Amino acid sequence: MNKFNRLIVQVALWLVIGLVIWFNQTLNTTWINENLVIFLFQVLLIYLLIFVLAPKLLFTKKYALFTIVSVCCVMVLAFIVTWFFKIPMEPHAINNMPAPGPPHDSGPRQPPSHYLFNVLILGISFSLALALEVFNHLKKKEAETIKAQNVNLENELKLLKSQINPHFLFNSLNNIYTLAGIDTGKTQKSIINLSDMLRYVLYDCEQEVVSIKKEIEYIENYLKLFALKSSKSYPISIKLNIENNGAYVAPMLFIPFIENALKHSNIDDRNNAFININITATSTEINFDVENSKPQNKVVKDGVGGIGLENVKKRLAILYPNKHSLKIVENETNFKINLQLKLI
Template sequence: MFEATKKWSYYKKIKLVELLYLFILLVIIPLSIGLQIFERFSFTLSLILVNVLQLPSIVFFYRWLLPRTLFNKRPWWFLASLPFYLLLYELNARIAFLLMINLPFIPEKYRSNLASVEPWHWTGSLIQNMGYTLLILLSSIGLLFIRELFKRQHIVDQLQSDKLRLELDQLKSQIQPHFFFNTLNNLYALSLQGSPKTSVSIANLSGIMRYVLYEAREEKVLLAKEIAFLHSYLELERIRHNDDTVLQFCVQGNPGGTLIEPLLFLPLIENCFKHSLHHKIPGNQVQLLMTIDEEEITFQTSNLKAPKTEVAAKESGIGLYNVRKRLELLYPERHQLLVTEEDSQFIVTLSVQLNPPR
């Protein structure tokens, strides 16, 4: 429906930020430190590995501890739990050292350096680098702030999307009563005349009602189905006129698998009927033209202008307002609606870009 469906979701953004954070913390920072203090690159790779092995305690901190204390409005619980977390991190660091000491592919000198701190003995001193631990604590809090920002933005976007959907449903519901009212008027006129076309028209109306009440509830429908619906609707309208040429509908291009929002063009056609064709204007003719290509759909209506009363002008404005409102919600910056009045001619041209700009 909206362009937001093509943007990155909230969860994808969170995953990307988290992976970037861990990559910087566990790879980039140890790499930059190792290149400065070690002469052998194998020592730098070993430093990266020993940091990666401390991942469990880091993930525990920003995924479990922070959300349940500091980011759950419990700052005192956070401060009280910090000493216990430092002990947990110390345990993780000692386990990482022990694993590294027993890995045969780690340089022997590097393993000797790790063994010199005797990670298997508790001597009362910490083997962890407190400066690096502090960096982890602060950066993890920053990561949680970013996640919270994305979460709030996600909620705002969701509320906005729901609001737009309600507006679209309301606008669509304003279209359907007009359609049924006009069609029933046509059938009423046929029944008064005792026309044999009444039964055929009722069958056409049944198919149209099925489309409007069921298929038109979808966000998008095949353009071919929408065109077929418009043809059926126009056939019902033609019954009211003796001259078949008074109403012309031409489609240029192949709709193929193109999808379009349902009932998008119907209000423009209804305006032609209500404010022109239903008036006895000499030489009156309604021309509808739809051109389709891979990038754009253009729909143009052309009809003679009837003398406007104050009520008719107001109702016409409401119809075009609803069309403009739907277009703003469905195709922001991807549509153009031009209304042109030339002498006695009234022309409306709607262009819709099928694909959003890259």
């Protein structure tokens, strides 16, 4: 709500209050004559607060100056109303009760009493308007903070994705390079698989979420590409129990775990190594398991990689706060990861 609309709302509020009091005075025109000027000065005071005092002083943290200027404005405006717009205060009945008698000294009512009354009215108007302005400012700041946090999260996710994708491309090209010297026919097939995967990475992964079906197709293509570098099959098992293909998940969320299993299981040792992948998906939950063997002797791998697992942990914290469970179980022979995602 902009400043002008807030001014209209507050003026309308005091107008409604005045009308209610006027009806309670049995539509006495004398009451309007006595209070019209003070109402106009209420409007002026609220205008000064919304357009000048709050944005220039209060919200720039000049609190002392704001307090001094505000008090001066209330007192000066009350002074002007009292001494320059003197309206006769005719005795009249309020709610059919007689007006109070004169003071003991039987003298005329002194202006200071009327002045204090105006200070009170303007002070109440100013305080209410100030409370509404502070509330509106806090809501605006909260919205700006949430927007800034969302932008930061979006930028961080883009950065994490940009770290994952080159890693994936590097591994895939290594596989194709190895295959090129063995079988040109398989090389062509692997290039087709790679193009499908790149299409997924470049286009589908730009979305916040993708269907679990597409994510699984990407994983299957990745494993096919990996398997093509050898004429013998690898001890890799993948089991799927997909009750709802329309379930949606953040893209590229599972593949870092699979890359990690391929890298550290020494899968080339077909007699002693294994990788088991299980994915279950319902309309409310996705359960992902990957278990791989650990070689008895430490296998020396290339120094590239290792960023996937850390990135996926960060993405999980951002995308599924309080909606995911990541368990890592490791012993001397096996390494297992279980990831549960709540979709609602």
